[in-house]
Amino acid sequence: MKHLTKSLLGATTAMLLAMPAMAETTVRIAYENNPGEPADMVMNHWKDLVAEASDGDVVLELYPSSQLGAKKDVIEQAMLGVNVITIADVGFLTDYDPDLGILFGPFLTDDAESLFKIYESDWFKEKEAALQEQGIHIVIKNYLYGTRQLLATKKVETPEDLQGMKIRTPNNIMQIRAIEAMGGTPTPMPLGDVYPALTQGVIDGVENPLPVLYGQKLHEQAKELSMISYLQNTSLWLGGQAYFDTLDPEVIEMLHETGHQAGIYSQEVAAAQDEKILEEMKAAGVTVTYPDTAPFKEKAMAVYGMFPEWSDGLYDQIQAQLAE
Numbered sequence: 001m002k003h004l005t006k007s008l009l010g011a012t013t014a015m016l017l018a019m020p021a022m023a024e025t026t027v028r029i030a031y032e033n034n035p036g037e038p039a040d041m042v043m044n045h046w047k048d049l050v051a052e053a054s055d056g057d058v059v060l061e062l063y064p065s066s067q068l069g070a071k072k073d074v075i076e077q078a079m080l081g082v083n084v085i086t087i088a089d090v091g092f093l094t095d096y097d098p099d100l101g102i103l104f105g106p107f108l109t110d111d112a113e114s115l116f117k118i119y120e121s122d123w124f125k126e127k128e129a130a131l132q133e134q135g136i137h138i139v140i141k142n143y144l145y146g147t148r149q150l151l152a153t154k155k156v157e158t159p160e161d162l163q164g165m166k167i168r169t170p171n172n173i174m175q176i177r178a179i180e181a182m183g184g185t186p187t188p189m190p191l192g193d194v195y196p197a198l199t200q201g202v203i204d205g206v207e208n209p210l211p212v213l214y215g216q217k218l219h220e221q222a223k224e225l226s227m228i229s230y231l232q233n234t235s236l237w238l239g240g241q242a243y244f245d246t247l248d249p250e251v252i253e254m255l256h257e258t259g260h261q262a263g264i265y266s267q268e269v270a271a272a273q274d275e276k277i278l279e280e281m282k283a284a285g286v287t288v289t290y291p292d293t294a295p296f297k298e299k300a301m302a303v304y305g306m307f308p309e310w311s312d313g314l315y316d317q318i319q320a321q322l323a324e
Contacts, residue, residue, distance in 0.1 A: 025058045025251055029237075030068040030086045032191040037215035038146070038269045039087065040064050046262035053254050070190035072171055079135050081242035087143070087235050091172030096134050097127055098309040102318055104231065106178040106300035107293075112232045112267075114322045116142050119234070121321060137244040139255055140237035142263030144270045146209025148231040151218055153204050156226040157291045159183040159299045168194050168206040174303070178230065179207065181302045191216065198222055209233060209270070210277045219281050225288045228296050 029046075033039035040062070047060040068074050074086040091104040102108070109115060118124055119141045128138055150156055152165065162183035169175040171188035179186040187203050191212075197203045198221035206218055207230070213219060237259065244252055282288060304315050311317075 025054075025247065026061055026083070027058065027255070028061045028063060028068070028084045030063045030066075030074045030084050032064075032066045032071060032087075033212065034065050034215050037064075038211045038266065038273055041269055042143070042262055042266045045265050046258060049258040049261055050255065053258050054251070058251055058254065066190060066192040070192070075238075078238065078240035078243065081240050083243050085139055085237055085239040087145075087237050089145075089170070089172060089174075089233065089235050091170070091174035093131065093136070093236075094173055096131055096136060098307060099311050099314055100127060101174045101307065102304075102310065102314055103234070104172070104174040105315075106174075106181070106230045106303055107297040108318070109232055109322050110229065111322070112144055112147075112234060115232055115234050116144075117324070118318065118321050123317075123321070132241055135241045136238055137241045138236050138238045140259035140263045142260060142267070143235045143237060144263075144267045145233040145235045146211060146270050146274070147229050148207050148209055148233050149213070150205055150207050150226040150228050150230075151213045151222045151286075152206075152224045152226065153198070153222045155224045155287065155289055156205070156228075157289055159295050165204040166202070168197065168203045175207070175231070177303045177306055178300055182228075182230070182296050182299045194218060195221065207231075209274075210281070211270075211273045214277045214281055219284055219286050223286050225281060225286050227288065227290050228293055230293070230296060230300060 029043055031039050031043065043060070043062050047062060050058050050060050068084065069077070071086065071088065071092070074084060075088055075092060078084050078086060089104050090100040094101040103115065103118065128141075131138065150167070152167070154161070154165070156162055156165075159182050165184050166187045167179050167184040169179055169186045169188050170191075176186040176188060184205070189197060189203075194203070194206050195216060195218060198206070198218060205222060206213065213225075219225075278288065
Protein backbone atom coordinates (compact mmCIF):
# COMPACT_ATOMS: atom_id res chain seq x y z
CA MET A 1 0.00 0.00 0.00
CA LYS A 2 2.84 2.35 0.94
CA HIS A 3 4.55 1.50 -2.36
CA LEU A 4 1.33 2.21 -4.26
CA THR A 5 0.92 5.57 -2.49
CA LYS A 6 4.49 6.57 -3.33
CA SER A 7 3.90 5.56 -6.95
CA LEU A 8 0.74 7.64 -7.14
CA LEU A 9 2.47 10.64 -5.58
CA GLY A 10 5.33 10.26 -8.03
CA ALA A 11 2.95 10.09 -10.99
CA THR A 12 1.00 13.12 -9.74
CA THR A 13 4.20 15.14 -9.30
CA ALA A 14 5.37 14.23 -12.79
CA MET A 15 2.01 15.20 -14.25
CA LEU A 16 2.04 18.59 -12.47
CA LEU A 17 5.57 19.28 -13.69
CA ALA A 18 4.48 18.46 -17.24
CA MET A 19 1.56 20.92 -17.10
CA PRO A 20 2.15 24.50 -18.30
CA ALA A 21 2.58 27.15 -15.61
CA MET A 22 -0.51 29.12 -14.69
CA ALA A 23 -0.69 32.48 -16.43
CA GLU A 24 0.84 35.18 -14.29
CA THR A 25 -1.14 38.02 -15.85
CA THR A 26 -4.63 38.10 -17.36
CA VAL A 27 -5.78 41.22 -19.21
CA ARG A 28 -9.41 41.70 -20.21
CA ILE A 29 -10.16 43.17 -23.65
CA ALA A 30 -13.65 44.64 -24.15
CA TYR A 31 -15.31 45.81 -27.36
CA GLU A 32 -18.79 46.28 -28.81
CA ASN A 33 -18.15 44.34 -32.02
CA ASN A 34 -19.45 40.82 -32.55
CA PRO A 35 -17.35 37.70 -33.10
CA GLY A 36 -16.16 37.52 -36.71
CA GLU A 37 -16.04 41.28 -37.25
CA PRO A 38 -12.62 42.81 -38.08
CA ALA A 39 -12.17 44.15 -34.52
CA ASP A 40 -12.71 40.65 -33.16
CA MET A 41 -10.34 39.15 -35.74
CA VAL A 42 -7.64 41.65 -34.80
CA MET A 43 -8.07 41.07 -31.08
CA ASN A 44 -7.79 37.31 -31.55
CA HIS A 45 -4.60 37.94 -33.53
CA TRP A 46 -3.28 40.17 -30.72
CA LYS A 47 -4.18 37.45 -28.20
CA ASP A 48 -2.03 34.97 -30.14
CA LEU A 49 0.85 37.46 -30.44
CA VAL A 50 0.77 38.09 -26.68
CA ALA A 51 0.67 34.38 -25.86
CA GLU A 52 3.70 33.75 -28.10
CA ALA A 53 5.68 36.78 -26.89
CA SER A 54 5.10 35.96 -23.21
CA ASP A 55 5.41 32.17 -23.46
CA GLY A 56 1.86 31.99 -22.15
CA ASP A 57 2.55 34.06 -19.05
CA VAL A 58 0.19 36.82 -20.23
CA VAL A 59 -3.31 35.95 -21.40
CA LEU A 60 -5.76 38.26 -23.12
CA GLU A 61 -9.38 37.46 -22.24
CA LEU A 62 -11.68 38.73 -24.99
CA TYR A 63 -15.14 40.14 -24.26
CA PRO A 64 -16.89 41.00 -27.57
CA SER A 65 -20.50 42.11 -28.07
CA SER A 66 -20.51 44.66 -25.22
CA GLN A 67 -20.29 41.88 -22.62
CA LEU A 68 -18.66 44.26 -20.14
CA GLY A 69 -21.00 47.16 -20.93
CA ALA A 70 -21.25 50.11 -23.30
CA LYS A 71 -18.02 51.77 -24.43
CA LYS A 72 -18.36 54.84 -22.21
CA ASP A 73 -19.01 52.64 -19.17
CA VAL A 74 -15.98 50.46 -19.89
CA ILE A 75 -13.74 53.53 -20.30
CA GLU A 76 -14.97 54.78 -16.93
CA GLN A 77 -14.20 51.37 -15.40
CA ALA A 78 -10.68 51.54 -16.84
CA MET A 79 -10.21 55.03 -15.38
CA LEU A 80 -11.11 53.61 -11.97
CA GLY A 81 -8.28 51.08 -12.24
CA VAL A 82 -10.28 48.06 -13.41
CA ASN A 83 -8.32 45.45 -15.37
CA VAL A 84 -9.63 46.21 -18.86
CA ILE A 85 -8.42 47.53 -22.23
CA THR A 86 -11.02 48.81 -24.68
CA ILE A 87 -11.33 50.56 -28.02
CA ALA A 88 -11.99 54.29 -28.11
CA ASP A 89 -11.91 56.94 -30.78
CA VAL A 90 -10.18 60.22 -30.03
CA GLY A 91 -13.63 61.80 -30.02
CA PHE A 92 -14.18 60.09 -26.67
CA LEU A 93 -11.08 61.78 -25.24
CA THR A 94 -12.09 65.39 -25.81
CA ASP A 95 -13.10 65.71 -22.15
CA TYR A 96 -9.43 65.21 -21.29
CA ASP A 97 -7.90 67.21 -24.15
CA PRO A 98 -10.25 69.11 -26.49
CA ASP A 99 -7.61 69.37 -29.26
CA LEU A 100 -7.68 65.60 -29.82
CA GLY A 101 -11.19 65.85 -31.22
CA ILE A 102 -9.88 67.27 -34.47
CA LEU A 103 -8.39 63.89 -35.40
CA PHE A 104 -11.97 62.62 -35.60
CA GLY A 105 -13.23 65.54 -37.66
CA PRO A 106 -15.38 64.94 -40.77
CA PHE A 107 -13.57 64.89 -44.12
CA LEU A 108 -10.30 65.77 -42.36
CA THR A 109 -8.48 63.52 -44.83
CA ASP A 110 -9.20 60.65 -47.18
CA ASP A 111 -5.83 59.08 -46.39
CA ALA A 112 -5.69 57.05 -43.18
CA GLU A 113 -1.95 56.52 -43.58
CA SER A 114 -1.26 60.24 -43.15
CA LEU A 115 -3.34 60.21 -39.96
CA PHE A 116 -1.17 57.46 -38.49
CA LYS A 117 1.88 59.69 -39.02
CA ILE A 118 0.24 62.30 -36.80
CA TYR A 119 -0.16 59.68 -34.06
CA GLU A 120 3.64 59.28 -34.13
CA SER A 121 4.34 63.03 -34.16
CA ASP A 122 5.81 65.08 -31.32
CA TRP A 123 2.44 66.88 -31.10
CA PHE A 124 0.60 63.66 -30.33
CA LYS A 125 3.31 62.31 -28.03
CA GLU A 126 2.83 65.40 -25.84
CA LYS A 127 -0.92 64.75 -25.82
CA GLU A 128 -0.31 61.09 -24.96
CA ALA A 129 1.91 62.01 -22.00
CA ALA A 130 -0.72 64.45 -20.71
CA LEU A 131 -3.41 61.77 -20.99
CA GLN A 132 -1.24 59.40 -18.98
CA GLU A 133 -1.04 61.97 -16.21
CA GLN A 134 -4.85 62.07 -16.24
CA GLY A 135 -5.05 58.30 -15.87
CA ILE A 136 -5.33 57.10 -19.49
CA HIS A 137 -2.79 54.66 -20.92
CA ILE A 138 -2.80 54.25 -24.72
CA VAL A 139 -1.70 50.78 -25.82
CA ILE A 140 -2.45 50.72 -29.57
CA LYS A 141 -2.55 53.89 -31.69
CA ASN A 142 -2.17 52.54 -35.24
CA TYR A 143 -5.54 50.75 -35.39
CA LEU A 144 -7.69 51.27 -38.49
CA TYR A 145 -11.39 50.80 -37.81
CA GLY A 146 -12.43 51.75 -41.34
CA THR A 147 -14.15 54.43 -43.44
CA ARG A 148 -17.54 55.41 -42.03
CA GLN A 149 -20.53 55.20 -44.40
CA LEU A 150 -24.27 55.71 -43.93
CA LEU A 151 -26.87 52.92 -43.91
CA ALA A 152 -30.48 54.08 -43.76
CA THR A 153 -34.08 53.14 -44.38
CA LYS A 154 -34.32 55.63 -47.25
CA LYS A 155 -31.93 56.75 -49.97
CA VAL A 156 -29.56 59.60 -49.11
CA GLU A 157 -28.01 61.38 -52.08
CA THR A 158 -27.71 64.94 -50.74
CA PRO A 159 -27.50 66.63 -47.32
CA GLU A 160 -31.12 67.72 -47.85
CA ASP A 161 -32.13 64.04 -47.81
CA LEU A 162 -30.80 63.83 -44.24
CA GLN A 163 -33.24 66.45 -42.98
CA GLY A 164 -35.46 64.96 -40.26
CA MET A 165 -33.61 61.62 -40.26
CA LYS A 166 -32.54 60.23 -36.89
CA ILE A 167 -29.03 58.84 -37.33
CA ARG A 168 -27.39 56.73 -34.67
CA THR A 169 -23.96 57.94 -33.63
CA PRO A 170 -21.59 56.90 -30.86
CA ASN A 171 -21.85 59.14 -27.84
CA ASN A 172 -18.99 61.47 -28.76
CA ILE A 173 -19.26 65.13 -29.60
CA MET A 174 -17.35 65.05 -32.91
CA GLN A 175 -19.70 62.62 -34.65
CA ILE A 176 -22.76 64.19 -33.09
CA ARG A 177 -21.73 67.59 -34.48
CA ALA A 178 -20.77 66.12 -37.86
CA ILE A 179 -24.11 64.42 -38.47
CA GLU A 180 -25.89 67.55 -37.27
CA ALA A 181 -23.88 69.77 -39.63
CA MET A 182 -24.66 67.53 -42.59
CA GLY A 183 -28.40 67.79 -41.89
CA GLY A 184 -29.28 64.74 -39.83
CA THR A 185 -30.54 64.40 -36.27
CA PRO A 186 -27.81 62.62 -34.27
CA THR A 187 -29.12 59.95 -31.90
CA PRO A 188 -26.36 58.60 -29.64
CA MET A 189 -26.74 55.02 -28.40
CA PRO A 190 -24.55 51.95 -27.78
CA LEU A 191 -23.85 49.87 -30.86
CA GLY A 192 -25.62 46.86 -29.35
CA ASP A 193 -28.91 48.80 -29.25
CA VAL A 194 -28.90 49.78 -32.94
CA TYR A 195 -30.52 46.67 -34.47
CA PRO A 196 -33.68 46.83 -32.31
CA ALA A 197 -33.76 50.63 -32.71
CA LEU A 198 -33.86 50.24 -36.50
CA THR A 199 -36.45 47.46 -36.21
CA GLN A 200 -38.73 49.63 -34.07
CA GLY A 201 -38.25 52.81 -36.10
CA VAL A 202 -36.53 54.61 -33.22
CA ILE A 203 -33.79 55.63 -35.69
CA ASP A 204 -33.71 55.95 -39.48
CA GLY A 205 -30.07 55.20 -40.09
CA VAL A 206 -26.63 54.49 -38.71
CA GLU A 207 -23.10 55.46 -39.72
CA ASN A 208 -20.18 53.02 -39.41
CA PRO A 209 -17.59 51.21 -41.54
CA LEU A 210 -18.99 48.50 -43.81
CA PRO A 211 -17.67 45.53 -41.79
CA VAL A 212 -19.44 46.83 -38.67
CA LEU A 213 -22.72 47.52 -40.48
CA TYR A 214 -22.60 44.03 -41.97
CA GLY A 215 -21.28 42.27 -38.86
CA GLN A 216 -24.11 43.73 -36.79
CA LYS A 217 -26.58 42.58 -39.51
CA LEU A 218 -27.99 46.11 -39.72
CA HIS A 219 -28.53 45.68 -43.47
CA GLU A 220 -31.42 43.37 -42.57
CA GLN A 221 -33.36 46.39 -41.29
CA ALA A 222 -31.98 49.21 -43.49
CA LYS A 223 -31.50 48.67 -47.23
CA GLU A 224 -30.07 51.99 -48.45
CA LEU A 225 -26.28 52.37 -48.27
CA SER A 226 -24.86 55.80 -49.01
CA MET A 227 -21.10 55.87 -49.54
CA ILE A 228 -20.45 59.31 -48.10
CA SER A 229 -17.01 58.30 -46.69
CA TYR A 230 -17.16 61.17 -44.23
CA LEU A 231 -14.63 59.89 -41.72
CA GLN A 232 -11.37 57.93 -41.76
CA ASN A 233 -11.86 56.12 -38.48
CA THR A 234 -8.55 55.49 -36.75
CA SER A 235 -8.97 54.21 -33.21
CA LEU A 236 -7.06 53.78 -29.97
CA TRP A 237 -7.00 50.81 -27.60
CA LEU A 238 -6.50 52.07 -24.07
CA GLY A 239 -6.69 51.21 -20.41
CA GLY A 240 -6.40 52.99 -17.10
CA GLN A 241 -2.96 54.11 -15.93
CA ALA A 242 -3.83 52.92 -12.41
CA TYR A 243 -4.05 49.36 -13.70
CA PHE A 244 -0.92 49.66 -15.85
CA ASP A 245 0.98 50.87 -12.78
CA THR A 246 0.40 47.39 -11.32
CA LEU A 247 1.99 45.60 -14.29
CA ASP A 248 5.61 44.65 -14.74
CA PRO A 249 7.34 47.15 -17.11
CA GLU A 250 8.38 44.25 -19.35
CA VAL A 251 4.74 43.20 -19.68
CA ILE A 252 3.76 46.76 -20.60
CA GLU A 253 6.50 46.95 -23.24
CA MET A 254 5.40 43.59 -24.66
CA LEU A 255 1.75 44.73 -24.83
CA HIS A 256 2.83 47.85 -26.71
CA GLU A 257 5.02 45.96 -29.18
CA THR A 258 2.49 43.24 -29.91
CA GLY A 259 -0.27 45.86 -29.97
CA HIS A 260 1.57 47.72 -32.73
CA GLN A 261 1.77 44.49 -34.73
CA ALA A 262 -1.97 44.00 -34.20
CA GLY A 263 -2.53 47.56 -35.44
CA ILE A 264 -0.67 46.78 -38.67
CA TYR A 265 -2.85 43.69 -39.05
CA SER A 266 -5.98 45.85 -38.59
CA GLN A 267 -4.94 47.94 -41.58
CA GLU A 268 -4.52 44.81 -43.71
CA VAL A 269 -7.91 43.46 -42.60
CA ALA A 270 -9.70 46.76 -43.29
CA ALA A 271 -8.29 46.92 -46.83
CA ALA A 272 -9.38 43.35 -47.59
CA GLN A 273 -12.88 43.50 -46.11
CA ASP A 274 -14.69 46.43 -47.76
CA GLU A 275 -15.06 45.18 -51.35
CA LYS A 276 -16.06 41.70 -50.24
CA ILE A 277 -18.70 43.00 -47.81
CA LEU A 278 -20.06 45.48 -50.35
CA GLU A 279 -20.83 42.62 -52.72
CA GLU A 280 -22.41 40.57 -49.94
CA MET A 281 -24.62 43.49 -48.93
CA LYS A 282 -25.73 43.98 -52.54
CA ALA A 283 -26.57 40.29 -52.74
CA ALA A 284 -28.69 40.73 -49.60
CA GLY A 285 -30.81 43.40 -51.30
CA VAL A 286 -28.99 46.56 -50.27
CA THR A 287 -29.01 49.44 -52.76
CA VAL A 288 -25.65 51.21 -52.92
CA THR A 289 -25.52 54.92 -53.76
CA TYR A 290 -22.34 56.89 -54.51
CA PRO A 291 -23.37 60.50 -53.93
CA ASP A 292 -21.33 63.56 -54.73
CA THR A 293 -19.57 64.04 -51.38
CA ALA A 294 -18.69 67.70 -52.01
CA PRO A 295 -22.00 69.08 -50.62
CA PHE A 296 -21.66 66.86 -47.53
CA LYS A 297 -18.11 68.09 -47.01
CA GLU A 298 -19.14 71.72 -47.46
CA LYS A 299 -21.78 71.36 -44.74
CA ALA A 300 -19.47 69.38 -42.48
CA MET A 301 -16.74 72.03 -42.53
CA ALA A 302 -18.89 74.05 -40.10
CA VAL A 303 -17.81 71.59 -37.39
CA TYR A 304 -14.30 73.04 -37.34
CA GLY A 305 -15.68 76.38 -36.16
CA MET A 306 -17.68 74.90 -33.29
CA PHE A 307 -14.86 74.40 -30.80
CA PRO A 308 -13.52 77.69 -29.42
CA GLU A 309 -11.66 75.65 -26.79
CA TRP A 310 -9.30 74.28 -29.46
CA SER A 311 -5.81 75.75 -29.73
CA ASP A 312 -5.49 78.67 -32.14
CA GLY A 313 -4.79 77.58 -35.71
CA LEU A 314 -5.25 73.88 -34.87
CA TYR A 315 -7.03 72.94 -38.12
CA ASP A 316 -4.32 74.55 -40.26
CA GLN A 317 -1.61 72.93 -38.14
CA ILE A 318 -3.09 69.46 -38.62
CA GLN A 319 -3.66 70.00 -42.34
CA ALA A 320 -0.01 71.02 -42.70
CA GLN A 321 1.08 67.82 -40.96
CA LEU A 322 -1.24 65.73 -43.15
CA ALA A 323 0.33 67.29 -46.25
CA GLU A 324 3.90 66.42 -45.26
